Amino acid sequence: MKLITLNALEPGKKLGRPIYNEKGTLLLGAGVAVSARYIRRLKEMGYSSVYVHEKGYEDIEVNDVISDKTRMEAVLTISETFDSVRESGTKSEKVALDRKMVSSVADKIVDDLISAGDQIMDLIDLKSFDNYTFMHCVNVSVLTVMTAVNVGKFTTLELRDIAIAALLLDIGKAHIPIEIVQKKGRLSPDEFARMKKHTSIGYEILLHKSGMKPLIASVALQHHEYYDGSGYLNALAGEKIHIWSRYIALADVYDSLTSDRSYKRRLPPLVGLEYLKLGRGTHFDPKCLDYFINNIAPYPAASTVLLNTGETAVVVANDTQKIDRPLVRILTTPDGKEIKKPYEIDLAKETEITIQSVQV
Numbered sequence: 318m319k320l321i322t323l324n325a326l327e328p329g330k331k332l333g334r335p336i337y338n339e340k341g342t343l344l345l346g347a348g349v350a351v352s353a354r355y356i357r358r359l360k361e362m363g364y365s366s367v368y369v370h371e372k373g374y375e376d377i378e379v380n381d382v383i384s385d386k387t388r389m390e391a392v393l394t395i396s397e398t399f400d401s402v403r404e405s406g407t408k409s410e411k412v413a414l415d416r417k418m419v420s421s422v423a424d425k426i427v428d429d430l431i432s433a434g435d436q437i438m439d440l441i442d443l444k445s446f447d448n449y450t451f452m453h454c455v456n457v458s459v460l461t462v463m464t465a466v467n468v469g470k471f472t473t474l475e476l477r478d479i480a481i482a483a484l485l486l487d488i489g490k491a492h493i494p495i496e497i498v499q500k501k502g503r504l505s506p507d508e509f510a511r512m513k514k515h516t517s518i519g520y521e522i523l524l525h526k527s528g529m530k531p532l533i534a535s536v537a538l539q540h541h542e543y544y545d546g547s548g549y550l551n552a553l554a555g556e557k558i559h560i561w562s563r564y565i566a567l568a569d570v571y572d573s574l575t576s577d578r579s580y581k582r583r584l585p586p587l588v589g590l591e592y593l594k595l596g597r598g599t600h601f602d603p604k605c606l607d608y609f610i611n612n613i614a615p616y617p618a619a620s621t622v623l624l625n626t627g628e629t630a631v632v633v634a635n636d637t638q639k640i641d642r643p644l645v646r647i648l649t650t651p652d653g654k655e656i657k658k659p660y661e662i663d664l665a666k667e668t669e670i671t672i673q674s675v676q677v
């Protein structure tokens with residue numbers, strides 16, 4: 318498999334990963350040869366890059382940390398949950414939030430991650446402004462639970478509650494006017510002020526209108542707080558922000574940075590991780606940050622990178638032990654000529670060779 322920009326996608330190329338809509342329904346399956354019409358549709362959806370199958374890249378695997386089935390079931394569940402909470406209206410004392418359905422899918426996320434053991438995120442969760450909202454909630458849940466499993470201090474029951482809390486972190490948006498939530502482009506100051514209230518609205522929905530545990534509700538309230546007190550809604554700082562929210566804030570920011578949005582292109586994981594590190598001790602709890610970045614491959618498999626030798630290479634595989642030193646396959650000479658017989662270099666061993674930038 319190879320990650321390419323959408324501009325490099327030509328009719329006839331086969332997709333490496335499936336494309337889903339905002340409800341988790343399959344639009345284009347892995348292995349489907351794209352037509353010019355499909356390419357146009359992917360552009361309309363806002364994708365900037367896709368995984369494809371390509372000759373010479375057959376052995377490069379891109380593995381998710383949970384099953385596609387679990388991921389898409391979670392997207393559908395969250396999408397339906399948003400719909401039913403929205404339909405309940407803002408004035409009613411109770412909302413129709415199916416707690417059983419949410420906790421059942423949260424259990425599946427946790428079970429997938431626990432059964433897989435020590436994992437790193439070696440995949441870019443490609444999504445677009447079209448299907449961002451619910452896929453984002455699911456990926457925040459996956460990234461947070463994966464980190465929490467690796468921290469090793471949380472019980473399975475806690476992991477399940479963390480998964481639920483992350484899935485529902487933005488549920489307050491169901492009661493924010495849809496034209497603000499779905500606005501393509503940056504929000505005006507007034508709109509942003511309203512949007513910020515999704516935290517307190519979410520807390521109300523979860524705690525008082527659907528009977529969720531207070532800790533789960535507190536994540537909806539606190540997930541935009543920053544470690545130094547510069548976040549919202551209540552400018553909480555340090556340990557006043559619950560530990561779950563400190564982890565979830567990292568996953569929320571990271572996934573947003575590395576996703577295509579209506580107003581910006583996705584950043585490669587390396588750049589997203591650098592951004593998080595800049596917030597060490599200010600926006601983010603240093604300990605939580607260290608655990609979080611430990612689990613994400615800065616150069617995921619199938620990405621194309623430029624080496625300090627001037628050669629370009631594709632990332633073949635990552636190892637949990639040396640997460641920033643992948644195995645790479647050299648594709649071109651320093652002057653850009655294609656190499657007839659590509660060969661591999663293990664950057665964990667060849668320490669003088671460094672990655673200068675990520676091209677896709």
Ligand SMILES: [Fe+2]
Nearest residue numbers: 486487540541
């Ligand atoms: Fe949020």
